[in-house]
Amino acid sequence: MKKTLLLLALPVLAFGQADDAELSKKAAAIHNRVLTIDTHADVPINMMKDGFDIAVEHDFQKDGTQIDFPRMKKGGMDGMFFAVYLGQGKRSPEADQAAEDKALAIFDKIHQAVRDNPEVAGLATTSAHAYALQKEGKRAVFIGMENGWPINHKIENIKKYYDLGLRYITLSHSLNNDICDSSTDPDGPVFNGLSPFGEKVVAEMNKLGMMVDISHVSDSTFYDVIKLTKAPLIASHSSCRTLCDVPRNMTDDMIKTLAKNGGVIQINFVPSFVKKPSMQQELSMKAIRLQFRQTDLSPEDKKELFEEMKALNKKYEKDMPTVEDAVDHIEHVIKLTSIDHVGIGMDLDGGGRVLGMNDVSEIGAITKELVKRGYSEEDIAKIWSGNMLRVLDAAEKVAKSL
Numbered sequence: 478m479k480k481t482l483l484l485l486a487l488p489v490l491a492f493g494q495a496d497d498a499e500l501s502k503k504a505a506a507i508h509n510r511v512l513t514i515d516t517h518a519d520v521p522i523n524m525m526k527d528g529f530d531i532a533v534e535h536d537f538q539k540d541g542t543q544i545d546f547p548r549m550k551k552g553g554m555d556g557m558f559f560a561v562y563l564g565q566g567k568r569s570p571e572a573d574q575a576a577e578d579k580a581l582a583i584f585d586k587i588h589q590a591v592r593d594n595p596e597v598a599g600l601a602t603t604s605a606h607a608y609a610l611q612k613e614g615k616r617a618v619f620i621g622m623e624n625g626w627p628i629n630h631k632i633e634n635i636k637k638y639y640d641l642g643l644r645y646i647t648l649s650h651s652l653n654n655d656i657c658d659s660s661t662d663p664d665g666p667v668f669n670g671l672s673p674f675g676e677k678v679v680a681e682m683n684k685l686g687m688m689v690d691i692s693h694v695s696d697s698t699f700y701d702v703i704k705l706t707k708a709p710l711i712a713s714h715s716s717c718r719t720l721c722d723v724p725r726n727m728t729d730d731m732i733k734t735l736a737k738n739g740g741v742i743q744i745n746f747v748p749s750f751v752k753k754p755s756m757q758q759e760l761s762m763k764a765i766r767l768q769f770r771q772t773d774l775s776p777e778d779k780k781e782l783f784e785e786m787k788a789l790n791k792k793y794e795k796d797m798p799t800v801e802d803a804v805d806h807i808e809h810v811i812k813l814t815s816i817d818h819v820g821i822g823m824d825l826d827g828g829g830r831v832l833g834m835n836d837v838s839e840i841g842a843i844t845k846e847l848v849k850r851g852y853s854e855e856d857i858a859k860i861w862s863g864n865m866l867r868v869l870d871a872a873e874k875v876a877k878s879l
Contacts, residue, residue: 504845507854508553512611513840514862516645516743516820517621517692517714518557519827520544524586528776531590532597541783543825543836546597549616552838556607556617556862558645558713559587560827561638563624564767565652565659573629573655580627584620584641591618602642603873604866621690621713624650625678635681644869645688647713648675648698657702658695660724670701683707686876688869691715691735692725692745692822699731708875709739709868714822714829716750716806717742725750729813736814739871741864743822744806746829751806752798761789766828800833804846807860816856820865 523529523542534547549557561583566572591600599610601617610617620642628634628646635646649659656675658666671679679702682689689706691699692715702710712735718726725745727735732742745751749759765786790797810819823829825837833842847857 500849501845504848505841507848507857508841508844511844511854511858512555512607512862512866513553514556514558514607514617514619514820514865515554515823515825515837515840516558516619516711516865517560517623517745517822517824517827518544518837519560519562519623519824520557521559521583521587522562522826524590525583526779532594537836540779541786543830546594546616548836548838550597552836552840554616554837554840555611556601556619557837558619558621558822561587561620561622561627561643562827563626563650565624565626565650565654568655573626576627577629577631577634580622580638584638584643587618587620588641600642602644604870607862607866619644621645621647623647623713624654624693625656626650626654628656628678630655630674632677632681635678635687636685639685639687643687645690645711645713646678646682647690647692648678648702649693651693657698659693659698660695661693666695666697668698670695670697671705675701676705679705683872683875684879686873688872692743695724696728696731699727700734703734703738706738707879708872709741710735711740711865711868712742712822714745714747714824715742716745716803717809720806720809721750721753723750723753732810732813732818736818739868741818741820741868742810743820743865744803744810746803746823746825746831746834747827748798748830751803751831752796754796762786762828765789794832798831800831800842800846803831804843804850807847808850816859817864817867820860820862 524531531545535542535545537543561580563576563579591598598616598618601607601610601619607617622643625646625648648657651659651661653659653662653667656678657671658668679689688711690711690713691702692712716726718728727742768782807819844857
């Protein structure tokens with residue numbers, strides 16, 4: 478009897494395998510055709526470390542890195558916004574100047590990587606650049622700034638960074654700065670939103686055609702920016718608070734307000750923003766992520782940290798979110814608003830990782846999940862780049878009118 482039941486089950490199993498193969502084939506074809514852009518990549522953190530070459534393929538299982546040009550190509554990632562990231566430090570004239578100097582060094586490193594690999598990548602600042610580079614089979618390197626601290630109280634610095642290719646600024650990071658309040662500063666708000674200087678920063682960004690990024694900012698800052706901006710906004714790497722109740726994520730009202738503004742939320746794949754972890758898991762992983770962001774780690778330090786991270790990942794693997802969980806956030810935004818206000822900003826090399834997608838070479842899993850849920854190629858093209866590029870084009874249009 479058991480043997481008969483097993484034989485009866487075999488055709489069903491074979492049909493399921495054939496069905497999945499057909500789905501994979503369809504998804505791969507769509508993934509190859511659409512322009513894929515991720516709006517927040519922390520690979521410059523690795524690029525600033527001695528010995529890291531973005532032109533060489535690395536192995537996540539060996540060194541924990543998630544992005545390089547070969548893996549971008551392998552995964553079908555057409556473009557990424559490389560982040561000029563500075564974690565907020567002491568707010569003083571000396572520290573502010575040091576932040577500006579470090580930001581310029583990161584810009585130099587990004588430009589050098591593009592110059593060194595002209596057959597592989599190109600600097601992109603417009604939607605037209607992105608499509609042209611895709612046609613040439615090259616990776617589009619956009620630049621974003623995570624934390625407006627390097628503006629250093631000099632409005633003219635925004636134009637300087639714009640001329641270096643910068644196309645968005647995340648107004649704050651994990652702590653308050655002189656532009657605005659952060660969503661996660663343990664000391665609470667300073668300005669209850671934007672500061673007077675922050676209002677000037679937003680106005681200048683509108684004037685230049687640079688996207689204003691409200692990821693990381695406090696709720697009150699978000700609403701202040703919405704009232705002030707003349708152009709649509711982006712949240713370059715945020716997820717949905719309804720699905721994962723943490724301050725870094727956006728509430729349903731914020732998402733709907735962002736949509737009315739014409740903006741877009743780019744879903745973050747950091748596990749603790751996709752699925753709320755236990756407090757112990759979050760504290761452990763946060764400590765590791767902060768240590769990894771240091772640029773003066775020795776090879777021995779990096780190896781030790783990576784082994785520690787692998788052990789933690791294994792310990793908490795059953796609690797890790799999946800690709801499906803991350804796509805739930807995309808779908809939540811679509812149900813709240815429409816297909817026109819959501820995108821992808823995974824925060825790779827900055828903590829972004831879900832089960833089923835360890836690095837940039839595996840992003841096809843996202844497209845496959847979207848196809849599985851019935852989204853059309855047109856929908857998927859909007860999610861992967863179309864919505865964000867519309868906002869970039871709109872920011873440029875507003876600038877020309879000011």
